[in-house]
Amino acid sequence: MTLAQILLFAEGDADGASGLTLELAAKARTLADTVNAFAPAHGEAMAAELGAHGVSTVYALEGLGDGLVGVHAAAALAGHIEATSPDAVFFGQTTDGRDTAARLAVLADRPVSTNNVGAEVVDGALVTEEPIFGGTQNIFTAYRAPAPALAVFRPKSFEAEPSGGGAAAVESVAAIDPGEAGRATVTGRHAEERSGPQLDDAAVVVSGGRGLGQSEAYSMVDELAGLLGAASGASRAIVDAGWVPYAKQVGQTGKVVKPSVYIACGISGATQHLVGMKGSKNIVAINKDPEAPIFGVADLGIVGDVHKVMPALIEALKSR
Amino acid sequence: MKVVVCVKQIPDPAIPGELVPETGTLNRDDKLILDESDSYGVEMALQLAEAAGGGQVSLVSMAPRSETSGLRTALAMGADDAVLISDDALAGSDALGTAKVLGAAIAELEADLVLAGVESSDGYTGTVPEMIAGVMGLPSITFAKQIEIADGVASVQRQTEAGYDQVECALPAVVSVTAGVVEPRYPSFKGIMAAKKKPVDSKDLAVLGIDAAAVGVAGARQETVEVTDAPEREAGEIITDEGDAHANIVEFLTELKVI
Numbered sequence: 001m002t003l004a005q006i007l008l009f010a011e012g013d014a015d016g017a018s019g020l021t022l023e024l025a026a027k028a029r030t031l032a033d034t035v036n037a038f039a040p041a042h043g044e045a046m047a048a049e050l051g052a053h054g055v056s057t058v059y060a061l062e063g064l065g066d067g068l069v070g071v072h073a074a075a076a077l078a079g080h081i082e083a084t085s086p087d088a089v090f091f092g093q094t095t096d097g098r099d100t101a102a103r104l105a106v107l108a109d110r111p112v113s114t115n116n117v118g119a120e121v122v123d124g125a126l127v128t129e130e131p132i133f134g135g136t137q138n139i140f141t142a143y144r145a146p147a148p149a150l151a152v153f154r155p156k157s158f159e160a161e162p163s164g165g166g167a168a169a170v171e172s173v174a175a176i177d178p179g180e181a182g183r184a185t186v187t188g189r190h191a192e193e194r195s196g197p198q199l200d201d202a203a204v205v206v207s208g209g210r211g212l213g214q215s216e217a218y219s220m221v222d223e224l225a226g227l228l229g230a231a232s233g234a235s236r237a238i239v240d241a242g243w244v245p246y247a248k249q250v251g252q253t254g255k256v257v258k259p260s261v262y263i264a265c266g267i268s269g270a271t272q273h274l275v276g277m278k279g280s281k282n283i284v285a286i287n288k289d290p291e292a293p294i295f296g297v298a299d300l301g302i303v304g305d306v307h308k309v310m311p312a313l314i315e316a317l318k319s320r
Numbered sequence: 321m322k323v324v325v326c327v328k329q330i331p332d333p334a335i336p337g338e339l340v341p342e343t344g345t346l347n348r349d350d351k352l353i354l355d356e357s358d359s360y361g362v363e364m365a366l367q368l369a370e371a372a373g374g375g376q377v378s379l380v381s382m383a384p385r386s387e388t389s390g391l392r393t394a395l396a397m398g399a400d401d402a403v404l405i406s407d408d409a410l411a412g413s414d415a416l417g418t419a420k421v422l423g424a425a426i427a428e429l430e431a432d433l434v435l436a437g438v439e440s441s442d443g444y445t446g447t448v449p450e451m452i453a454g455v456m457g458l459p460s461i462t463f464a465k466q467i468e469i470a471d472g473v474a475s476v477q478r479q480t481e482a483g484y485d486q487v488e489c490a491l492p493a494v495v496s497v498t499a500g501v502v503e504p505r506y507p508s509f510k511g512i513m514a515a516k517k518k519p520v521d522s523k524d525l526a527v528l529g530i531d532a533a534a535v536g537v538a539g540a541r542q543e544t545v546e547v548t549d550a551p552e553r554e555a556g557e558i559i560t561d562e563g564d565a566h567a568n569i570v571e572f573l574t575e576l577k578v579i
Contacts, residue, residue, distance in 0.1 A: 068459075068460075068461070068487065070450060070460070070462070071453075071459065071460070074454075093446075094481060095462060095463050095478075095479065095480055095481065098446045098447055098450070098462070099450045099460075099462055101447065102415070102447035102448075102449075102450035102451045102454065103450055103451075103453075103454045105415075105416050105447070105451060105454075106416065106419070106451050106454030106455055107454065109416075110416075110541075111414050111415070111416055111540055111541055111542055112415060112416070112445070112447055113542065114415070114444075114445040114446065114447060115444065115445065122545070127545060131550060132337075132339075133336070133337055135550055136549065136550055137547055137548065137549055137550055138547070138548050138549075138550055139339075139344060139544060139546075139547050140544070140545045140546040140547070140548070141344070141542050141543065141544055141545065142542065142543045142545050143541075143542055144541045144542055144543050145541035145542070152447075179457070180457060180458070180459070181453065181454070181457050181458055181459050181460075182459065183459050183489060183490055184459040184460070184461055184487050184488070184489035184493065185487065185488055185489070186485045186486065186487050187486045187487070187488050188485065188486035189480075189482075189483075189485050189486075190483045190484050190485070190486070191482040191483040192482065192483040194482075203578075204578055228573070228578060228579065236499070236500070239500060240499060240500030241500075242500075246465070246479055246498070247481075247482075247483065252444060253438070253439065253444075253499065260576065260578075261573065261576055261578055263569075278553065282572075282576055283553075283556070284569055284572060284573075286569075290558070290560070295556075295558055296553075296555075297553050298556045298558070299553075299556035299557070299572075300556055300557055300559070300568060300569065300572045301556055301557070301558040301559065302558075302559055302560075302561055302565045302566075302568065302569065303558060303559065303560045303561060304560065304561025304565055305561070308561065308563070309561055309565055309566055309569075312563075312564075312566040313566035313569055313570070316566050316567065316570050317570070317579065320570075320579065
């Protein structure tokens, strides 16, 4: 049994839709007869790619300007869902995705289902799956409020896959003035330098944690990542400590990664971290504490000092 | 300047959590403590009040059984007073129900700035601050890593997937504070003693004028249909380093054709 229509909150840039948006498109296709998208920005630029992933119509918000996405997108979406009656609205778990879902929940007086990694339709109701207690259990929740169901999904929950469709139709959606709530403005955008493989899609990820001892030791993580063509990541502990930028954080509050190999160096494996990387195909862990939870998910665990094992590993790789 | 900080009191994360079987919500029967995520909001509020040359920092919390131990921790850090909303009808409230209650309580305080953690450590929906702003009709800036206040305008660095955006907003506004961006102070002995005497104003739903049907399990309008154990990863090979364990990693990576 399927739903008639799912609306995707589509994010991306001038180059096309985000990977997460395409992941949601693939899942939505299996749950609904029609998948449409609402784009707070770049609707035109994403139309071809979204169409190729099964989206029929892209509703492109006009006139966002330098306003924050959440409050403006939600104001427009509230009227849009009244007019077009989707059965569900799917959001990616991004900063703007969460903001928009939260604002819309208030405007439409509906609950939001968050942190989801799965979805199905049971007796006409959307049932979402959320990992709890550090991913040791999964809770399945049926949405019992009136349609549309509002659901937010974690990255890497589904595989993006083209459906072979042509470009999606594009329809403009006029901005709705959110009033005083919309008075915050973006006055500058800063992108951190992105070079080499990115955490989101690297085949190999090398991450460092508190066990490195001091921020200078993170250079070993960078060096090992460089030798393996890998992206470098970090636990929340060392991001909080200011050793590396937030963009490198892997975990509940950071990025979710599913590389073919994940190498955890000096990371104990707090729940916060495990939920961001335990979907990796192969996990290598180096930690001096044999009781560290990271060894519970490791395919190869080395009980040892990162300051001895990592330099030796780097030397061995260099001499190959 | 008056800063209101939302704080959540949660079950000790060091103790394994469990669900209430009937509702599928988190069991909160044991003692609750200050969510570490919220200690950053409290610290940010104290720093902003100090930078403004003085101000009032008030806490707002919703908790069962009139729990105050987490509030006392935040008061010991230096907050001035607190409002606590406690009502049996609130058990099982979702993010929206929580925001309706907190929004109603905050509206009575006439704050210049409302701060909250980005997400709690137990529910981590990351939606409550934005919902509070929605309920109150205020602007909001989420995922803040730096906040400056000057001439009634907040200048905020808002974390994004790519880096950060600089955002300006005239007060009042709701801002959610990312964990780790400030160093929460440890309560001093003097602070702990003083916190015992600081005022905590207790309220229930009737006082706030909120219909019990709009909150709690019924207001959440979602039904737990199943809870399953996640498949565990098969135990791997654990080796104690005797000086040559790096060779095992090289071998493993070679097998996987990474090198």
